[in-house]
Amino acid sequence: MxxxxxxxxxxxxxxxxxxxxxxxxxxxxxxxxxxxxxxxxxxxxxxxxxxxxxxxxxxxxxxxxxxxxxxxxxxxxxxxxxxxxxxxxxxxxxxxxxxxxxxxxxxxxxxxxxxxxxxxxxxxxxxxxxxxxxxxxxxxxxxxxxxxxxxxxxxxxxxxxxxxxxxxxxxxxxxxxxxxxxxxxxxxxxxxxxxxxxxxxxxxxxxxxxxLATTKLEVTFLGEPAHAGAAPEKGKNALLGATTAFFNIQSLGQHSGGKARINVGVLEGGTAANIIPATARMVIETRADQQEVNQELVERVYQIIASSAMMHRLEYSIEIIGEATTxxxxxxxxxxxxxxxxxxxxxxxxxxxxxxxxxxxxxxxxxxxxxxxxxxxxxxxxxxxxxxxxxxxxxxxxxxxxxxxxxxxxxxxxxxxxxxxx
The missing domain is CATH 3.40.630.10 (Zn peptidases)
Known part of the structure; x- marks a missing residue:
């Protein structure tokens, strides 16, 4: 055939x-x-x-x-x-x-x-x-x-x-x-x-x-490298900012408006044990059985990213890398x-x-x-x-x-x- x-x-x-x-x-x-x-x-x-x-x-x-x-x-x-x-x-x-x-x-x-x-x-x-x-x-x-x-x-x-x-x-x-x-x-x-x-x-x-409706996000945090032993205060730890965001994002998920899912599938950063990490990267997905619930999750993720970056004096960027609806x-x-x-x-x-x-x-x-x-x-x-x-x-x-x-x-x-x- x-x-x-x-x-x-x-x-x-x-x-x-x-x-x-x-x-x-x-x-x-x-x-x-x-x-x-x-x-x-x-x-x-x-x-x-x-x-x-x-x-x-x-x-x-x-x-x-x-x-x-x-x-x-x-x-x-x-x-x-x-x-x-x-x-x-x-x-x-x-x-x-x-x-x-x-x-x-x-x-x-x-x-x-x-x-x-x-x-x-x-x-x-x-x-x-x-x-x-x-x-x-x-x-x-x-x-x-x-x-x-x-x-x-x-x-x-x-x-x-x-x-x-x-x-x-x-x-x-x-x-x-x-x-x-x-x-x-x-x-x-x-x-x-x-x-x-x-x-x-x-x-x-x-x-x-x-x-499920879904949004896939790629997030990049940008900080400053520094010697981890001699001058750690001069660095801006991008991986620390990403980790702060990670724990707060993973706490999301439940919603009275419908089923909701959230996952940080990638968290990476840094180059060596003695260097304050200057960059970090996250890949995140939200899912929900209602488009409105998914959009609310996305907005909350954006807020967490922005707040985590501000807390650790970092720059950041967010790119949507995938999207679907119900x-x-x-x-x-x-x-x-x-x-x-x-x-x-x-x-x-x-x-x-x-x-x-x-x-x-x-x-x-x-x-x-x-x-x-x-x-x-x-x-x-x-x-x-x-x-x-x-x-x-x-x-x-x-x-x-x-x-x-x-x-x-x-x-x-x-x-x-x-x-x-x-």
């Missing part, structure tokens, strides 16, 4: 957010070969609206790796600097709505398992890039996206299909840049999907509940997904919605944008038993579900929209 071959090819060459040069170039070439109009590079995303773009040296290293692996140089040039979004657009033979599907391009910074019972290792499609792995299923999503493109290339459908291949979903960093470029402003219906997520093989869930799936679209799933033998259990593991998704921003402009959106789960949880070195899916997912999205694309209740 070609969709399985695609999945394995993408699995071999995982690329982290905004460095998906090889992956994006292969997607562009495939879409073009099928007759799609393709937007990519800065035509598909607003560079200023990206969150958490890697350092220049990381981007350049990934760029040259993609070049060595045989990616099209002309395509790579257009993506230079981390402009790795791709949008395939195809007009049907009849008038109708604009339907968008979202698929993710990026992988995770995880070293993949070499255990003999890990199927990607046993069948020789384990990651060939050290410290990078498709450990969440985005390789499968990419393959599903191209499978759908191949199926609908005959244009035997009504309306317009947009296949959105989004960079940097991990860390919720990439969707906003595509939104700000206007990619979904003409979309009437958007369906985002994910494989696995605790849903067993054979089951499909037409919608989800429980994704959303509600539209019941009409959830029902439509399940209506089409009934016709696919691979789906033996249909459920309307599920409660997630309370993570976050920047598909939320895409769905909310479409809904705000009068459209409809949902986020469905394609069930697959997993070898290990998402974001684990031993993660793997059941590839048998891939053609079922392609068939589902193809059926929706070919639907007679006159009978849909929108």
């Amino acid at each position: 070609k969709v399985v071959e695609w999945r394995r090819e993408f699995h071999r060459y995982p690329e982290i957010g905004f460095t998906e040069f090889f992956t994006a170039s292969k997607v562009i070439e495939t879409l073009r070969s099928l007759g799609f109009s393709v937007l990519y590079g800065q035509d598909a995303m607003d560079g200023a609206a990206r969150f958490g773009v890697p350092a220049k040296e990381i981007l350049e290293k990934a760029y040259h790796q993609a070049m060595k692996r045989g990616a099209n140089p002309a395509l790579l040039e257009s993506m230079k600097g981390g402009y790795t979004a791709v949008v395939g657009i195809l007009q049907g033979k009849e008038s109708g709505p604009t339907l968008a599907y979202r698929f993710e391009l990026d992988a995770l910074p995880i070293e993949e398992s070499q255990s003999t019972d890990h199927l990607p290792h046993r069948f020789e499609f384990r990651s060939r890039l050290k410290g990078q792995m498709h450990a969440c299923g985005h390789d499968a999503h990419l393959a599903i996206g191209l499978g759908v493109a191949e199926k609908i290339a005959d244009r035997n459908f009504a309306g317009t299909i947009k296949l959105i291949f989004q960079p940097a979903e991990e860390g919720v960093r990439g969707a906003r840049s595509m939104i700000e470029k206007g990619i979904v402003d003409d979309v009437d219906l958007i369906i985002c999907q994910h494989i696995g997520m605790g849903v067993p093989t054979g089951q499909i869930q037409g919608g989800v509940e429980g994704f 959303f509600q799936c539209d019941e009409e679209l959830v029902s439509l997904v399940l209506e089409e799933a009934e016709h696919i033998e691979g789906f033996t259990s249909l459920q309307k919605s599920s409660v997630t593991a309370e993570g976050s998704e920047d598909a939320s921003l895409l769905i909310r944008r479409v809904q705000e402009r009068g459209g409809y959106g949902t986020y469905c789960i394609i069930g697959s038993d997993l070898a290990a949880p998402h974001h684990h070195a031993h993660f793997d899916i059941h590839e048998e579900v891939l053609p079922h997912a392609v068939q589902l999205l193809e059926r929706i694309a070919r639907r007679d929209w006159e009978i849909a209740h929108f």
